[in-house]
Amino acid sequence: MENQHMYSQVAPKGSNRAVDEPTSEKYPYPPHEIWEMDKTDNLLYIEEIGVPFIKVDTQYHIKKWNQMFLDVVDVTKSELIYERLDHLADQSFVMERIFDLMNQSLRTGKVELTTFEDKESLIHLRALPLSEANAIYILLEDRSLQKQFENLLTFHHQMEAVSHIAAGVAHELRNPLSVIKGFFQLAQLTNEYQKYYDTILAELNRMNVIIEDFLSVSRRKMERKLQSPMHIMKSLVEIMKAECLLHNVEFSMHLKETSQFINVNESIIKQIMLNLLRNSIEAFGKSNNNRTFEIRTLIENGHYIIFVKDNGKGMPKEVLQQLGKPFFTTKETGTGIGIPLCKKMIEHHGGSFKIESTFNVGTTVILTIPLIEH
Structure with missing residues (x-):
């Protein structure tokens, strides 16, 4: 079983709205087992709950994101529209780690996790592969405030x-x-x-x-x-x-x-x-x-x-x-x-x-x- 971090429900922001998780505990995104059980429902879950996410296809084209992702990552909306992930990886440390985690998930075909931190920042990343759509969802959780x-x-x-x-x-x-x-x-x-x-x-x-x-x-x-x-x-x-x-x-x-x-x-x-x-x-x-x-x-x-x-x-x-x-x-x-x-x-x-x-x-x-x- 993948390591899970239990946190309280995230407050809604912009068009995102908080929904009840389909689990007995409060997770900011679905555990590995639930993701495998019903990926379609969890796509809606990911996009509606207040968690920063980005959807990338296997050719590194960025297909979808939410405002919370833009708030956390140092990239602009136009960059996400016109640039591929492999190009953006050279411009931002966070995007570089997202790129590396996506490649790892593409190789294994499994949910992949990583955490990186420095003196002031702490960020959790999770890659959720969706083979039917030839895409991967990357979920990002910024725990920098907690680390501080x-x-x-x-x-x-x-x-x-x-x-x-x-x-x-x-x-x-x-x-x-x-x-x-x-x-x-x-x-x-x-x-x-x-x-x-x-x-x-x-x-x-x-x-x-x-x-x-x-x-x-x-x-x-x-x-x-x-x-x-x-x-x-x-x-x-x-x-x-x-x-x-x-x-x-x-x-x-x-x-x-x-x-x-x-x-x-x-x-x-x-x-x-x-x-x-x-x-x-x-x-x-x-x-x-x-x-x-x-x-x-x-x-x-x-x-x-x-x-x-x-x-x-x-x-x-x-x-x-x-x-x-x-x-x-x-x-x-x-x-x-x-x-x-x-x-x-x-x-x-x-x-x-x-x-x-x-x-x-x-x-x-x-x-x-x-x-x-x-």
């Missing part, structure tokens, strides 16, 4: 994607900025700026790494190396303690000793952990005066498992089911990017990301990363 609309729509989607990426960058940079702000506040209280200098500088470097990571998303680059999970987790202690102290949260960390390694990007793992900490802090209700944030690790079935637990507001089942879908958020200023991004990053490391939550009890995030013998 689709180009505009594609551009709109690209700009929308850019805005989402920008929102994601802002979301991820908020974590180190929050840490830097917190340490400056502590330094102001204690007047010990030098004590926090290294940590602040490290967070500034991490911000730069975050930006680089987003810029390399399209290249799917992620520099990884074998590292001790103990080292990574311990390097987070001071930052997390300071952040929890600023928000009146009791912090605890319980690590399972291991000599095995994980093949990860250290900056990304830290980014994920700090993102989870910030989510937990934002989840604590104002009335919660017993705020706790706990990190616990286990080794099981060749994997390093990290449990990140808080006693915040938790989530009802309907929210939990939606969580993780891009751009879904319950926060007024949220982007809905943080959790999906964390999940994707862990999966890129060959691990898994799972969230368990009970409303008014708390939330536990479980990260699983494969261990490697070193």
